[in-house]
Structures are given as structure tokens and as C-alpha cells.
Amino acid sequence: MxxxxxxxxxxxxxxxxxxxxxxxxxxxxxxxxxxxxxxxxxxxxxxxxxxxxxxxxxxxxxxxxxxxxxxxxxxxxxxxxxxxxxxxxxxxxxxxxxxxxxxxxxxxxxxxxxxxxxxxxxxxxxxxxxxxxxxxxxxxxxxxxxxxxxxxxxxxxxxxxxxxxxxxxxxxxxxxxxxxxxxxxxxxxxxxxxxxxxxxxxxxxxxxxxxxxxxxxGTPQPTRVTPRRSVDVVFSPQPDSPKIAEIRPREAVAVRPGPPGFVQVETANGVRGYAASAAFPAPSASVQQAAEGSDVRSLAATNLSRRETFSASVSNAERLTQSGGFELTS
Structure with missing residues (x-):
């Protein structure tokens, strides 16, 4: 045995x-x-x-x-x-x-x-x-x-x-x-x-x-706001990021915190991207991501946020590709 x-x-x-x-x-x-x-x-x-x-x-x-x-x-x-x-x-x-x-x-x-x-x-x-x-x-x-x-x-x-x-x-x-x-x-x-x-x-x-x-x-709820003027929505918060949509004046959009100078936006027809925070009313212009601290809790919150942001970026790119982002008439 x-x-x-x-x-x-x-x-x-x-x-x-x-x-x-x-x-x-x-x-x-x-x-x-x-x-x-x-x-x-x-x-x-x-x-x-x-x-x-x-x-x-x-x-x-x-x-x-x-x-x-x-x-x-x-x-x-x-x-x-x-x-x-x-x-x-x-x-x-x-x-x-x-x-x-x-x-x-x-x-x-x-x-x-x-x-x-x-x-x-x-x-x-x-x-x-x-x-x-x-x-x-x-x-x-x-x-x-x-x-x-x-x-x-x-x-x-x-x-x-x-x-x-x-x-x-x-x-x-x-x-x-x-x-x-x-x-x-x-x-x-x-x-x-x-x-x-x-x-x-x-x-x-x-x-x-x-x-x-x-x-x-650490996940703030989106705020419904309207810009003062027409605002370009770009794919990323990088310099010279291409325009993927346009928000018309007084058009309500969902806004979340973004990196300095930007907010994350979602238009009424589901386009997601980034827009200049200065184009929105003052309360929204000040909505930014919290600065990263050095303690475990702050670092962990940043880690979760960055993982979620990357995953969302990939999903957004896939959505744009499938919905005509590379068509002649886009």
C-alpha cells in the first residue's frame, strides 16, 4: 500500500x-x-x-x-x-x-x-x-x-x-x-x-x-454638465491627440475627473474621451484626479484607478474601431 x-x-x-x-x-x-x-x-x-x-x-x-x-x-x-x-x-x-x-x-x-x-x-x-x-x-x-x-x-x-x-x-x-x-x-x-x-x-x-x-x-459619480462653447473630444490626454467627437454649446455630457487640464467625458451618443476642463463651468473645471500620496492606501487607490483606466482605454479603442473610426466618412 x-x-x-x-x-x-x-x-x-x-x-x-x-x-x-x-x-x-x-x-x-x-x-x-x-x-x-x-x-x-x-x-x-x-x-x-x-x-x-x-x-x-x-x-x-x-x-x-x-x-x-x-x-x-x-x-x-x-x-x-x-x-x-x-x-x-x-x-x-x-x-x-x-x-x-x-x-x-x-x-x-x-x-x-x-x-x-x-x-x-x-x-x-x-x-x-x-x-x-x-x-x-x-x-x-x-x-x-x-x-x-x-x-x-x-x-x-x-x-x-x-x-x-x-x-x-x-x-x-x-x-x-x-x-x-x-x-x-x-x-x-x-x-x-x-x-x-x-x-x-x-x-x-x-x-x-x-x-x-x-x-x-475612489470612483466618483459622473456629473452632468454643459460647456460654454463647442469643445473637441479627443481620444487621450496626450498632446495633439486626434479629435473623435465634438460637444456643442449647452449640450449635456457626463464628466468625470481626469488628469491635469482634462476631464473624462461621455457624450449623449456614447462617445468617450477627454476634453479640456477649462471649457466647462467653474465647478467642473476644478474636478481633477487626486494627487498620489505615498502611503499604502493612497498608492493602492491609484493602482486600482490606473488599472481601470487602462482597461477602459482599450475598450474605448475597440469601440471606435468597430464603429467607424477608420472609415472614409468618419
């Missing part, structure tokens, strides 16, 4: 090793596989490479933690059932579990006291937030480039410098590239979400109210 148990356990260890290798290998793809060859015709290629490079950070530690969770789950389930099916089930259950508790548990083992744990979380959140900001800027700049390229083609048609048939073909190619950008950004967003599961576990452990409390307190 002991021999049978040993053989079952050894088999589970082999299964676990194979599962772990599969998880790690599945996460490791080359840049060429992710963004394809450079055909020399993409005016935004350097920005594609830049966005892809920001995703490397979010594919690091979280993958290892999830793999550890998968190993634990597979081992426990495999030993209990003696089957590879049990090990596979354990891996699927263990991966998210490991992601949720691996980071905070590791900090508790590494640090001598809770103050040390909190200090390390604060340091990690500062780095995390900086990388999220870098990724957000990279995506904004890339999609701005796509929209600007489409605008240049439409202007060339209006000026008589380009016939409509050629313009339509060129816009279709830009749309195809934009869809590839969105797929890349969705992949990065998936990594951010997976890594965020570890962060959320730490937030729940050290911040009163945890993630839910921060999300509830």
Missing part, C-alpha cells in the same frame, strides 16, 4: 512538473510572435514596439506566483485522487488561488513585522503605478497615431490628393493594424489583471475596507 501511495505521489509530481512547465511556456512568447514582422509600411511601428515592451513587466512575478499556486493545487488534488484529471483540476483551481495569496504570503515570510510588510507593499505599488502609467502613455500614443493616420488619409481625399478607392484600401489596412494593437493591449491588460489579483490580496489584508472599499470611495 505504501508503494502504491509512493507511485501515485511520484506520478502526481511528474504531472505537476509538466503542468508548471506548460504554464510558464505558455506565458513566454517572442516579440515577433506578438507583433509580427516589420514590413516597413507601418508609420506607427516604433510605438507598437514601445507598447509591447511595457508588457514585459506585467509578465514577470505574477506568472511565477500563479505557477506555484498551480503546483500546490495540482499536488493536493492529484494525491487525493491519484489521477491526472485530479491534478489538472487542482491546477486550474490553484492558479488563481496562488495569484491571490502568493504575494502577500511571500512578504510575510520575508519581512520581520507588519511595518516591514506595509513598507514593501508601498514600494512595490509605487513601481507598479509607474509601469501602469508607462503602459497607458504607450497605448495612448499608439492609438493616437492610428487615428491621426486615418485623419490624414481623409484630408488627402478632401484635398483631391488621393482617390477614394486607394484611400479606402489604406484605411482598411490601418484598421487591421489597429485591431492588432487592441489585441496586444488586451493581452497586456490580461497580465495586469492577473498580477492585480496578487495586489488585491495584499490590499484586502492591509487596507481597511480592502479593494472594495477603495473602489467605492
Amino acid at each position: 505504501e508503494i502504491a501511495f509512493y507511485m501515485a505521489r511520484s506520478g502526481s509530481y511528474r504531472i505537476t512538473a509538466a503542468l508548471t512547465a506548460g504554464i510558464v511556456l505558455a506565458a513566454c512568447t517572442t516579440q515577433l510572435q506578438r507583433i509580427g514582422h516589420d514590413d516597413g509600411r507601418d508609420a506607427c511601428r516604433a510605438l507598437v514596439v514601445q507598447l509591447d515592451s511595457t508588457g514585459n513587466f506585467f509578465g514577470e512575478d505574477i506568472v511565477q506566483a500563479a505557477a506555484i499556486g498551480a503546483v500546490s493545487g495540482a499536488l493536493i488534488s492529484g494525491l487525493a485522487t491519484g489521477t491526472w484529471q485530479g491534478a489538472l483540476t487542482g491546477a486550474l483551481i490553484g492558479a488563481p488561488t496562488g495569484a491571490a495569496i502568493g504575494y502577500y504570503s511571500a512578504l510575510q515570510r520575508q519581512q520581520r513585522d507588519q511595518a516591514g510588510v506595509n513598507a514593501q507593499i508601498a514600494n512595490d505599488l509605487q513601481r507598479e503605478n509607474a509601469e501602469l502609467n508607462r503602459t497607458q502613455i504607450a497605448f495612448d500614443q499608439l492609438f493616437d497615431c492610428r487615428l491621426r493616420s486615418a485623419q490624414q488619409i481623409r484630408q488627402a481625399v478632401r484635398d483631391g490628393r488621393l482617390n477614394r478607392e486607394v484611400a479606402t484600401q489604406q484605411l482598411a489596412e490601418i484598421r487591421q493594424r489597429a485591431n492588432g494593437d487592441i489585441t496586444l493591449a488586451q493581452t497586456i491588460n490580461g497580465r495586469i489583471s492577473t498580477r492585480g489579483a496578487e495586489i488585491d490580496g495584499a490590499i484586502d489584508a492591509v487596507v481597511p475596507g480592502g479593494k472594495v472599499g477603495l473602489a467605492t470611495a
